[in-house]
Amino acid sequence: MERVVLVTGASSGVGLALCRRLLEEDGRIHLCIACRNVQKSEATRDLILATHPAARVSTVEVDLGNLVSVLRVARELRCRFQRLDFVYLNAGIMPNPHVNFKALWHGLLTGKVLHMLTTAEGIMTQTDRLNGDGLQEVFATNLFGHFILVRQLECLLCGNEKPSRLIWTSSSNARESAFSLSDYQHAKGQESYSSSKYATDLTSVVLNRKFNKQGLYSSVVCPGLVMSNMTYRILPVFLWKLLMPIMWLIRFFAKTYTLTPYNGAEAHVWLFKQKPEHLDALVKYHSCTSGLGKSYVEPRKVNGAAAFCCRGLG
Ligand SMILES: NC(=O)C1=CN([C@@H]2O[C@H](COP(=O)(O)OP(=O)(O)OC[C@H]3O[C@@H](n4cnc5c(N)ncnc54)[C@H](OP(=O)(O)O)[C@@H]3O)[C@@H](O)[C@H]2O)C=CC1
């Protein structure tokens, strides 16, 4: 039976590399790519078919920051498919990023520089805004749109012969201290990206609690630092290119400097091959690349997730 795999944010970066890598793993899957509009869907399908001409690739359009669009695509998917085996919840944004280089320099003096270079803790802020639905844009796009999509697709994901899987692209920038239940959309702070990714980690834990019995399993991954449209909005492309030799050097000390979308998709592809019953719901799977360029996956506990579960909030 062919497996049906849905990937959001498939038009570029990690999502596009993931689509190609999944087809390298199993050329018989039915890949359904979700992009923002028809032009992007068709261009992405052409790109994928150029390297995998025999692949079965279909398209759907969704703006994850627009609830009407999410409900519409869920309806369309329910009509088109009888079940979904894998859903990669990968689309994401980081609008108006700002890097505090002074704090990075201070980190160098206080010995925290490696932590800063891998998590961006204390050196990155964003300016968020309200979207058309009156929700904070980062929360809505990175988490809430995906969450509503999952809930709307329950009938395709639960109670199937084989377990179905949700795989969320989170981040090592996810931080407990950036998230607050009393301001879960992060309207008041300037770390909306970090908050949305931490909320994603917790959501995955809670989804496992609720749905494992019905054969649906959820995992979170971090692709590491990847050169993509997202990072090209943080610093200009030419500067990243100039910094490339330094980043290859940093990679000897910071294994999460995966740098390419292909390497960044390592954990996503690894999870595709694992039995979900053997995975730990409280772990985030990190794509890593060694100094010599070898890719591998490292599991790390999600900070505060166990405590969150114990408090019974799930
Ligand atoms: N790059 C990095 O270093 C890291 C990235 N990540 C995460 O990886 C994921 C992929 O990002 P990456 O590949 O780097 O960046 P890209 O910007 O290349 O990819 C983001 C994808 O999300 C899509 N997207 C954005 N907003 C929406 C929306 N409202 N509705 C539907 N699709 C949308 C984009 O579509 P469109 O082409 O239309 O804009 C694009 O396909 C994100 O979740 C990001 O947070 C995590 C850790 C590190």
Ligand SMILES: CC(C)CCC[C@@H](C)[C@H]1CC[C@H]2C3=C(CC[C@]12C)[C@@]1(C)CCC(=O)[C@@H](C)[C@@H]1CC3
């Ligand atoms: C590496 C260079 C010599 C200096 C670059 C400084 C900063 C622009 C980067 C240092 C740490 C980076 C980082 C991210 C963006 C660029 C930096 C702030 C992310 C926040 C990108 C998105 C993510 O999800 C995180 C995992 C990244 C963490 C590290």
